[in-house]
Amino acid sequence: MTTRRKILLVTTDQQRYDTLGCNGGILARTPVVDALAAGGIRYERAHPQAAVCMPSRSTILTGQHPATHGVWMNGVPLPEDAPSVAEVLRRAGYRTALVGKSHFEPYLDPFLRFPENALGRTGTTPAGGVHRGFEHLELATHGPVGPLHYARWLAEHHPESVGGFYRVLDASMQVNAEGGGDTGAPQVAVNPIERGWYHTDWVADRTIAWLDSLGSADDWFCWMSFPDPHHPWDPPQSEVGRIDWRDVPLPAGYPQSAAERERILDAKPRHWRLWYDGELVSNYEAPAAWVPATLTADQVREVNARNAVECELIDEALGRVLARIAERGWGDDVDVVFTTDHGELQGDFGLLFKGPYHVDALMRLPLVWRPAPSSGPVPAVVARPVGLLDLAPTFCAIAGVEPPGWMQGRPLPCDDDDAGARRFERVLTAWDSELFGVDVHLRTVTRDGWVLTAYLAGTVHDGTEGELYDLAADPLQQVNLWDDPARRAVREDLLGDLWDHQPPQRVPRLRVEAPV
Amino acid sequence: MTAARASVRVESRIARPADEIWALVGDPTRQHEWFPGIVGCTVDGDVRTITTGAGLVLPERLLTVDRLQRRLQYRITAPMVREHLGTIDVHDLGDGTSLVVYATDAEPAVVALVIGGAAANALEHVRDLLEGAR
Numbered sequence: 001m002t003t004r005r006k007i008l009l010v011t012t013d014q015q016r017y018d019t020l021g022c023n024g025g026i027l028a029r030t031p032v033v034d035a036l037a038a039g040g041i042r043y044e045r046a047h048p049q050a051a052v053c054m055p056s057r058s059t060i061l062t063g064q065h066p067a068t069h070g071v072w073m074n075g076v077p078l079p080e081d082a083p084s085v086a087e088v089l090r091r092a093g094y095r096t097a098l099v100g101k102s103h104f105e106p107y108l109d110p111f112l113r114f115p116e117n118a119l120g121r122t123g124t125t126p127a128g129g130v131h132r133g134f135e136h137l138e139l140a141t142h143g144p145v146g147p148l149h150y151a152r153w154l155a156e157h158h159p160e161s162v163g164g165f166y167r168v169l170d171a172s173m174q175v176n177a178e179g180g181g182d183t184g185a186p187q188v189a190v191n192p193i194e195r196g197w198y199h200t201d202w203v204a205d206r207t208i209a210w211l212d213s214l215g216s217a218d219d220w221f222c223w224m225s226f227p228d229p230h231h232p233w234d235p236p237q238s239e240v241g242r243i244d245w246r247d248v249p250l251p252a253g254y255p256q257s258a259a260e261r262e263r264i265l266d267a268k269p270r271h272w273r274l275w276y277d278g279e280l281v282s283n284y285e286a287p288a289a290w291v292p293a294t295l296t297a298d299q300v301r302e303v304n305a306r307n308a309v310e311c312e313l314i315d316e317a318l319g320r321v322l323a324r325i326a327e328r329g330w331g332d333d334v335d336v337v338f339t340t341d342h343g344e345l346q347g348d349f350g351l352l353f354k355g356p357y358h359v360d361a362l363m364r365l366p367l368v369w370r371p372a373p374s375s376g377p378v379p380a381v382v383a384r385p386v387g388l389l390d391l392a393p394t395f396c397a398i399a400g401v402e403p404p405g406w407m408q409g410r411p412l413p414c415d416d417d418d419a420g421a422r423r424f425e426r427v428l429t430a431w432d433s434e435l436f437g438v439d440v441h442l443r444t445v446t447r448d449g450w451v452l453t454a455y456l457a458g459t460v461h462d463g464t465e466g467e468l469y470d471l472a473a474d475p476l477q478q479v480n481l482w483d484d485p486a487r488r489a490v491r492e493d494l495l496g497d498l499w500d501h502q503p504p505q506r507v508p509r510l511r512v513e514a515p516v
Numbered sequence: 517m518t519a520a521r522a523s524v525r526v527e528s529r530i531a532r533p534a535d536e537i538w539a540l541v542g543d544p545t546r547q548h549e550w551f552p553g554i555v556g557c558t559v560d561g562d563v564r565t566i567t568t569g570a571g572l573v574l575p576e577r578l579l580t581v582d583r584l585q586r587r588l589q590y591r592i593t594a595p596m597v598r599e600h601l602g603t604i605d606v607h608d609l610g611d612g613t614s615l616v617v618y619a620t621d622a623e624p625a626v627v628a629l630v631i632g633g634a635a636a637n638a639l640e641h642v643r644d645l646l647e648g649a650r
Contacts (some may be wrong), residue, residue: 075633108626111553111634113571147570173519173623288630436519436625513633515626 005372005398006334007089008325009223009391011060011231013053013142013312014354015100017364019311025157027243027308030317033293033338033368040336040377041414042371046383047427047446049344051102051354051362054078054516056341056388058275059106060083061132063392063407064502065428070113070510071104072432074284077114077513078132080105083406085392087134089221092401096138097210100203100225104132106514107141108173120147121144129321134223138206140199142227143168149206150199155438161193166232170289173515176232177287181306182245185299185305186290186352187231189308195236199227200310206318208324216329220482221395229310229344231353233303245298253348253361253476254300255388261350267480269465271348271440271453282440282458283433284515293350300347309347320508332374335398339390340366348476356431356440358453358467359477363429363446369394369412380415408503428501435515451477452494468494521599522625524632527617528639532646534608537616538586541604544595550645551638566588592622599623602631614636616642 017023021030022037023044055066060076062069063085077249086096105114112118115131116139124138131137140150144162155162166189170176177185181188186318195201207224214220228235255261265273274280318338325334343349343362354362367386370378391410397411398404413419426447433440441456449471457463466482468491473479481487530537541548544564548557556567564576579601580589586606600622607615618635622628 075629104632108630110568110570110630112570113553113634113637118569173626173630179636217549313568315552436522436629512629513637 003333003402005375006219006330007094007221007289007333007395007398008321009060009221009222009395009432010309010318010336010338011057011101011223012340012366013225013227014344015229015311015366016343016346016361017366019229020307020366020368020369021312023366027248027304028311028315030311030315032315032322033366036336036338036370037368038378040368040375041380041382041412043367043382043386043412044444045371045383045427046339046367046387047363047366047385047429048365048388049429051342051356051358051429051431052283053341054106058082059387059389060341062393063389063409064402064506065408066430066432067503067505068408070506072430072510073434073511074509074516075106075108075512075514077106079133079510080115081134083404084133085223085395085407086223087130088133088396088401088404089399090133090135092399093219094399095214095218096130096134096135096222097207097220098132098223098225099136099138099207099210099222099228100140100199101142102137102139102225104139107146107516108514111148112147117147120149120152123189124149136210138210140203142199142230142232143487144254150202153202154197158194158197161197164192164234165189166191166234170230170287174289175287176198177282178300179291181233182301182310183296183298185233185295186287187233188217188302189232189234190237190240191234193236194415195238195313198236198313200235200313200317203227204320208453211321211324211328218433219399221399226314226317228314229307231344233306233310235309235313239309240300240306242312243305243308245302248301248305248308250297250300251304251347253478254297255350255478256297258350264478265349268457268467273461275355276350280438282435282438282459283355285436286355289495292352295347295350303352304346308342316439333372335372335375336370337368337394339388339391340365341388350480356433356442357443358429358444358451359443359469360471360475363444363451371398378414382413382416382419384413384419384424386412386419386424387427396455416436426497428498428503434512443502444497445494445501446471447494447497450490450494452491452498454495454498466491519625521621521623522628523619523621524628525619526632526636526639527570527615527644528636529613529615530608530643530646531613533612534586534606534614537614537642537646538583538606540580540646541606541616542586542590543585543589544581544590550642551634552641553634553637592627595614597622597627637642
């Protein structure tokens, strides 16, 4: 019997490109992912098709742009009958599992209407035996509250640990602005939980348990999905001492004077500065009561230190899973893909969290593909743009399955020559949000070393605004060239390219059913 | 700044007479029959208590049950909800079809969005129930 390549998809949540050692990161030690990159392919310009969880994760699953799969903002559930690469692989004979954070359906669900929330009560096998192509789902999110498996496990086995986590929502059910730690930074807290009970290790433990349930000859696709390093930044306190925030340098993207921050923000479309000043909240993903202008340099340091600790814990958890895979004798036949759903501002421009801001902090993602050693991979670095929508067809290619026509991406290139030959030229990203009377709409193309964002009309935009950055000359995207007459030709060329390549739009548009 | 309160309106056109729809959605004791995610519903005078699928027990006060206007209004009185008004209207469109409108005003604002999303799903369920029953 021929052995097929198995697939381990590892995702994190809200992780920046520069948090990995292999990408030049200097805070977190990530030897496991670095080793995967050294033996495989590291992508330097991988972008999400949406810079927020639900649309981006739906793109990973479907291989489609948000406009097409229909999850245009957080709170819009992915239809249960949406196409799924997991289902394609399952039908090809793969055993399939998703362990950790799914977030294809809203979390704020007091009515328990959504299957992934309801599954926590009934077990790990969905009704009918499969959900979105997965035969096994064991789910977690950022804390111990809610109906998912991790919260139920923690409440049952370690109830004394539940209260130590940061309270993600405040009394108004908004994302909590409360500060903590040494600096009072928002979404930071001292969490006394034992390391082994924290969700990062739980996700690895449950992944290992599922792998242990398989037969040696099984082919499998496992999506191991860590909720970190997404805020809240409340890793086990026992691990926080790994990195003293006082020693953390300020990120290059953090302008250290208020005047400089404001000058940079004022050259961008209005919602940037309005949010910074606390005058406009356009989306649910950042604390509504938090005013970015109050962020201090020490708070940036502490957030970055804690974020780095969370990245280290993920790396170590992944190492345990890979060790178990090797013990099972699968090591040579497993493809490992490591990535995330979107980035985090983490101090850039004096901001934290995420929102309608299409810059590298949120769009440039870590992506490493270590093909199965038995396939004879040649290590490479790919500089050309690729997208998360390329993952699903990549998994099909690994499995020897023809990518279905509904997938809009292509198998990832193995190197830049391959990328050039197959014309990987651009990657698209979109943002749409409509919440409590405020709407924001962005369309972005990244191509030829430029990133261009066009704004559609919305609450504070008239549809003429935009952003244009030269990624080589301005890697921090602090100089907006949209109105620079000398760049007019570049702008018009990129705008034409952007509109020429917009994906088909799902009709009718799906409804927002919750804020997140 | 973000709004403390919010108002969300959802609606569904249903190919059934208004009185037939009102008999279901206008009866405060029957909400669990047509609202997915509400698993229990009891009425004692003007106090209604619902239980959600997640086990949340919510006390409500019935404000309006007007058969002639086909309007039902209620208020969630749980402490976590600072302000709430739910309004269900059934409009006869005069062609054998009806428009059902479910409006939710609430503070915190998030409550309106969560109930509004569930209500939209519920109105689709009502349509399926009644149109499928023809």
